[in-house]
Amino acid sequence: MALSGPKVVTELPGPKSRELLKVMEENVPKAITSAAPVFIKRGEGALFEDVDGNVFIDFAGGISILNVGYSHPEVVQAVKEQADKFFHSQINCVPYEPYIRLAEKLNAVIPGNFKKKTLFVNSGAEAVENAVKIARKFTKRTEIITFTGAFHGRTLLTMTLTSKVKPYKFGFGPFAPGIHRIPFPYCYRCPYGQERQSCDLFCAKCFEDFFLEEVAAEEVAAILIEPIQGEAGFVIPPDEFCKELRNICDKYGILLIADEIQTGFCRTGKMFATNYWDVYPDIVTTAKSIAAGIPLAAITARADIADSVHGGGIGGTFGGSPLAAVAGLKVIEIMQRDxxxxxxxxxxxxxxxxxxxxxxxxxxxxxxxxxxxxxxxxxxxxxxxxxxxxxxxxxxxxxxxxxxxxxxxxxxxxxxxxxxxxxxxxxxxxxxxxxxxxxxxxxx
Ligand SMILES: Cc1ncc(COP(=O)(O)O)c(C=O)c1O
Missing domain, CATH: 3.90.1150.10 (Aspartate Aminotransferase, domain 1)
Structure with missing residues (x-):
């Protein structure tokens, strides 16, 4: 039966959820908390029903993973058909078509009027890790510039790239070397105390001093930016700032990496948030909504950059699994068609x-x-x-x-x-x- 709601029919959490919460408390680390502590039974579109029969409207979308909604029937069908054929073969052992077709598709839809190549991994953090590895390999430089407010994941490197100390970094140091942080243009709370109307993009001009005081431009492999900062509170930089970043990168031979993990796949009203820029990043990381909830992430880079890495230097066991790849192909098809x-x-x-x-x-x-x-x-x-x-x-x-x-x-x-x-x-x-x-x- 189709869901309709919202409908709250028990106290919250309901009795069945309370039982499951006890099991969770006993068996799962306390660090794993939930915004809505009720257990989901099934989801449909933008609604889900919990195990006690309550129906919720979901404004969280699994943190931007459910752009095509819960259990989109066409994605479900594509995954079922793939499951009937084979779950896994591993691209380094036996290649399979969904991997290369999804790479082909992403190379076409990711912004950039140049030839691109795509590698698949399992999570957003892993995508950012690989983007940094590729940038370092290509430029033969070590240093990375990231921003205040940034969130890029929870691995050692991506936690280092991340800004918010509590909860993401607190007690987890020491951190990875080679990371430098510059203020992000958060115009509502301008870090330089400026007003947007009169600032003349002061934040972009600060890079020249940064290169004198913090890190030499010739040592910087990449500047890493979220086109709209997610965890920082949906902070939108001026489009001209992003253009300026491109100029700075071009001037000093630095690569520009756009982390589209939260902003991608139509979230911002275009397929990617960098579609709003007049310029292109060199490397784009994507994940979250790419495969409607099946773990998948991608690094799409200018072909010469991607090809600078030696055989076996990047990859992984599960990256671009056939089940995830067919889901990804279907997601993009649906998004473009509808x-x-x-x-x-x-x-x-x-x-x-x-x-x-x-x-x-x-x-x-x-x-x-x-x-x-x-x-x-x-x-x-x-x-x-x-x-x-x-x-x-x-x-x-x-x-x-x-x-x-x-x-x-x-x-x-x-x-x-x-x-x-x-x-x-x-x-x-x-x-x-x-x-x-x-x-x-x-x-x-
Ligand atoms: C912009 C951005 N980058 C990276 C990540 C990390 O992705 P994952 O949790 O899949 O490792 C996230 C997750 O919220 C994100 O929003």
Whole structure:
């Protein structure tokens, strides 16, 4: 039976979820926590039902993995058909067509008017690790520049590249060498105390001093940037800043790596967020929504860069598994055929129409920002001082969950709610979710 909701029919968590939470507590490290501590039974589009029969609207989308929605029937069919043929052969042992067809497809859709090549791995962090390896190998340089606010994963290297200390780095040092961090253009809280109207892109000009004071440009292999910072609270750099980054990279022979892991696959209203730039990155990392939930990540690079690595230097046992590759091919086919970029823009439009008045109406709404369906609200205790409203955000998240809506917190200061709804959400589901969110804000 098709799901409809939101529908809360038990106290939350319900009795069956409470039983499973006990098993979880006994067997899974405490570090693994859940935004909505109810156990999912099945998902459909932008809704899921828990084991107690409660139905939730999902504004989290598995952290931007479910852009085509839960269990898209065509993806399910593609995976089933592949499962009937073979699960695994490993590209280094016996090659298989889905791997090379998906590489061909990504090389065509990733921004860049040059020949590209794609390698598959299993997770976003692994994709970023490999992008850095490839950049170092190609440039024969060691140093990497990353940004304040950045999130690139939880392995040693990607945790080092990541900015937010708690929880991602706290107690896990020492970190990998060769990483340098420069302030990100977070215009709502400009790290240089400037105003966007008059700053003349001061943040980009700071690179010249950075090369004098922190690291020599000739030693830098790559600058790594999220086109929109995810974990930092959906911070959108000015497009001109990204163009300037390209100029800096060209001037000094540095590679530009765009981490599209959270922004990719139509989330921002274009297939990739770098489609908004007038310039191209040299390497792009993708993951999350690429295969609708089957673990898969990719590194797509200019062909000469990708080919600079010797045989066996990059790869892995499971990377680009046949099941994931057929899912990835189907996801891109669906997104292009059904114009998911338009869907994301429509979601963004509805959100902005509903949410923009909240800036006037609610004293704790400091900033509303977004591109396509990647939308965030930053909460403050005081609009002038911009003191982060962290506790209020936790209350909002809890209220939403208790009323059948899953939302995620984010932000360096934990004071941002981010919306990453599946792009197949219906307008009535979206409006119902926004109704709950508004009530939660009003309560807070
Ligand atoms: C921009 C970005 N890069 C890298 C990662 C790490 O991906 P994974 O969790 O698949 O390792 C994430 C995950 O949230 C991300 O948002």
């Amino acid at each position: 114009n998911f970029a338009d869907k994301a823009n429509q979601i963004g439009k509805v959100c902005m129409e509903r949410m923009n008045p909240w800036k006037e109406k609610y004293p704790i709404v400091g900033d509303i920002r977004g591109r396509g369906a990647m939308v965030a609200i930053e909460f403050v205790k005081d609009k002038k001082t911009k003191e982060p409203a962290k506790e209020e955000v936790s209350k909002i998240q809890r209220f939403c969950w208790e009323h059948g809506l899953v939302v995620l917190k984010t932000g360096i200061r934990d004071n941002v709610i981010r919306l990453l709804t599946p792009l197949v959400i219906t307008e009535s589901q979206l409006q119902a979710g926004l109704d709950i969110l508004e009530k939660a804000i009003a309560q807070a």
